[in-house]
Amino acid sequence: MGSSTNDGGPYSKPTHGVVSVGAQREHTRCDDRISLFYSRIENPENEYDSTAESIFDGVCFGTEDNPRLYKLLFDIDQKLNLLLKHMSDSDGFALPEATDVNVSGGGLRFMCKENFTEGTLLRVQTVLPNMAGKVDLKCKVVRSTELPTGLYEVAVKYLDVNEATREIIIRYIFATQRKQLRSERGTDTDPFD
Secondary structure, three states: OOOOOOOOOOOOOOOOOOOEOOOOOOOOEEEEEEEEEEEEOOOOOOOOOOEEEEOEOOEOOOOOOOHHHHHHHHHHHHHHHHHHHHHHHHHOOOOOOEEEEEEEOOEEEEEEOOOOOOOOEEEEEEEEOOOOEEEEEEEEEEEEEEOOOOOEEEEEEEEOOOHHHHHHHHHHHHHHHHHHHHHHHOOOOOOOO
């Protein structure tokens, strides 16, 4: 299932850079490895809509828009990751580990230790690395499959997603695909030199 062909088989390491737009798929998909938070929505009667926002006051950009700023922010992000890892190791502060995900404009698939029943409502939050955008998504579990590793592969669809949020997710997918294709072709030049 982790391959970009979405053939329904067992999970395997993602095939990066392959764009899968099958006849049965409404949205383009990409594989990546990101950290995400998820939690059950215990009270579905409460109003809760999916949102996405730029971390930088409404300015959403990728590496192509301002490579020098992106490089500086990437360096800061790496330093923060080291500090947070140190905090989590010494103080028991829990951080999510990066996991393989398959993202589309309509839903996502991720690995976790918890099994969810079909129809469970989840709140999924993550930062989209290429876009410096934070997404907070209301999702519904459509499938949860136990893997030989003991982990579960959970597929969810987005609920109550407005077009602006979906656009940020799709921009992230295209930016990730461009990066993966450049890397596979050996044309991954460093724009910061």
